[in-house]
Amino acid sequence: MRIRDFQQLIETMYSRRDRQRGAARSFLWFTEEVGELASAIAGGNQHNKEEEFADVLAWLTTLANVEGVDLEQAIRKFTEGCPGCGQMACVCEAKMT
Ligand SMILES: [Mg+2]
Numbered sequence: 001m002r003i004r005d006f007q008q009l010i011e012t013m014y015s016r017r018d019r020q021r022g023a024a025r026s027f028l029w030f031t032e033e034v035g036e037l038a039s040a041i042a043g044g045n046q047h048n049k050e051e052e053f054a055d056v057l058a059w060l061t062t063l064a065n066v067e068g069v070d071l072e073q074a075i076r077k078f079t080e081g082c083p084g085c086g087q088m089a090c091v092c093e094a095k096m097t
């Protein structure tokens with residue numbers, strides 16, 4: 001599934017409630033899911049990791065919808081190379097460690 005299609009799916013599924021809740025409270029849910037992802041990674045169970053990666057991505061996508069950000073458009077800056085060094089295989093390790 002394309003990123004744009006996933007964003008549209010989340011929009012169709014949840015947008016009414018998401019807009020009522022707003023960005024600030026949606027962000028709290030997002031951070032809760034980030035915490036669950038941290039626990040899943042620490043726990044090492046593959047199925048649980050998949051679930052929590054999906055939850056984080058869904059809440060990130062909800063935030064993008066509430067804030068009117070097109071994610072597929074937003075990630076374009078990565079499709080022509082690393083935003084830091086411009087290379088397809090990043091060579092800015094020194095800056096990122
Ligand atoms: Mg979760």
Ligand SMILES: [Zn+2]
Pocket residue numbers: 082083084085086087089090091092093
């Ligand atoms: Zn780079």
